[in-house]
Amino acid sequence: MVMRLKDLARELELSQTTVSRALNGYPEVSEVTRRRVVEAARRLGYRPNANAIRLATGRVGAVGVALPLERSLHFGPHMSEFLSGIGERLAEEEIDILVAPLDADDEIPVHRRMAASRRVDAVVLSAPTPDDPRVELLTELDMPFVLHGRTAVDIPHAWLDIDNEGAFHRATSHLLDLGHRRIAMINGPAEQTFAIHREKGYLEALRERGLTPDPRLIAAGRFTDEIGFRHAQSMLDLNPRPTAFLAGSMMTALGVFRAIRSAGLQLGRDVSMIAHDDVFPYLNADNMVPSMSTTRSSIRAAGFRIGELVLQLLAGKAKEAIHEVWPVELVLRESSGPPP
């Protein structure tokens, strides 16, 4: 049979109170007793029942991560890296991660359920839209959360985002510096905040040079090879064709690459490309041929940090004080160069 606190206490001829306190490091128990207790617990393989602790304390030791099923069609590979990052940090504190796979339409009820049934202490949200309703919902439900990304919602909340606007501004400016004038942008899903920010950075960079953006060179869609291919292909049919591409993800970049090649062009010579790289271990920009110039920001590192922020939030830090914008590196490699 599994050993409970009561058994352990009986074994030690101490009260449950004392054993509990000894194990949880309260001061009102002598050091020698504590050592005895801890040693016995280890020896007898005592493991507190997590559910009893949860009930007694009201704390759960778990955070929920919303995994939008539909969106995960776009964010599959991102999601797993992100999760790993969060997990890496929270595992250190023995905090569980509850993934809540949800359809777009039952997102609200699932969050309600999570909150009301006290399954988690906090929630991590990602892939927000500017008017994301989840922010209001969770605030109302009094459920602490950290958002990966940003919204325009006017309710104080904790978030961490990367500087998407800055990244694409720099990438675009760099291509302009090289002499490119027709720069295509294959963005992520148009409703997402990060995609909006990226477009903003791109447009702003063009405007600063007095260039008028060509709407035919701007496309949006999911982060798939296929979307990249289709958009790039039709853009390369234009006359004059774009001499450079910005790609929203490495998946997109693969598609663009294919389109460039199948148009008989050579990446890095005839056409340039800078792609955004969330740093997947299985898709290395450096090892591509030609190696890919990227705006780089590890989504895994962001996850790790978000784990940290969740802990801070739960420790009582004000959500107003939890805002981080991470700079994005521009890594130049062979895929970007001057126009022919």
Next chain:
Amino acid sequence: MVMRLKDLARELELSQTTVSRALNGYPEVSEVTRRRVVEAARRLGYRPNANAIRLATGRVGAVGVALPLERSLHFGPHMSEFLSGIGERLAEEEIDILVAPLDADDEIPVHRRMAASRRVDAVVLSAPTPDDPRVELLTELDMPFVLHGRTAVDIPHAWLDIDNEGAFHRATSHLLDLGHRRIAMINGPAEQTFAIHREKGYLEALRERGLTPDPRLIAAGRFTDEIGFRHAQSMLDLNPRPTAFLAGSMMTALGVFRAIRSAGLQLGRDVSMIAHDDVFPYLNADNMVPSMSTTRSSIRAAGFRIGELVLQLLAGKAKEAIHEVWPVELVLRESSGPPP
């Protein structure tokens, strides 16, 4: 304040017992009372405290999915599809999914903790090796589990696997039928059961035609673009070079594809390839150019089914009765044809 069972009972002027039974569908409460209770619960937004239920019943309503951090470097994209599949089924039953990201070295303690602290009712394991120690561990801990894949461990346990051996046997045989004689195999991590099965299928097909396998044409490694590229590149340097490739994953296939091209060869004409496709929504074999011939099996569907099997296991079905081998389709497209 949040509504508890006691409040709801007081509100209805009923006992907690009756309210609880009404809500949980026990027979000893009249239909009219039940309706009253259910209606009031809905109206007042009553949500039972999950932790109290867990403590009282001993059931948790959660299953753990081991997410090996290190291995997830190989299985990142697979993992997220697989998780989605499991989640899709279990969400229907309001069962939570706990992901336990773990380093290879603390795998054992994490499982012990999960089991002893009653955080989950069951566990899903994936990516086993033939002598996987987790099978024995979980059996010992009396923790129900379903394995995705197979081991050679001689302990009864529930599993679901795809017919890796058959798939690669067929793919190899098909290439042989087309006239290929030098067929290279770029496999997954050598220690994994599925990779061993695939190699077996491949070797067996060669032997059936009286061919001696060339060890230089067999490689193993993680499922990355890079690994695919490296191995394929060095194999294409051989003389005579392989005329066909088998790739363990779509990621690998992308790398092989690059190597073929950078050797100045054309896929589907000079060199053939059949890749294994776990069906990622963001990497579509049909949309590649040329479209990719594959051995196809949806890892998401497998996840969904495993969710189902977990439920059966928890409902009392014997683990000895839970064994499934799924056939794998061979889908021929443009990347495979006769040798030049």
Next chain:
DNA sequence: CCCACGTCCCAAAGCGCTTTGGACGAAAAT
């Protein structure tokens, strides 16, 4: 010598639910 004050420990009351073992009438059976 007494009292205040630490120090170390304990009994018991929760946490919010399920479940056991009846109670109480009314209807059916004897």
Next chain:
DNA sequence: ATTTTCGTCCAAAGCGCTTTGGGACGTGGG
């Protein structure tokens, strides 16, 4: 008319932990 059965409902005892509110036993200062 009395006993059985049945349909409804309830009080109270857990589930395994934390935490409150003391109690007992030295120790040192007045």
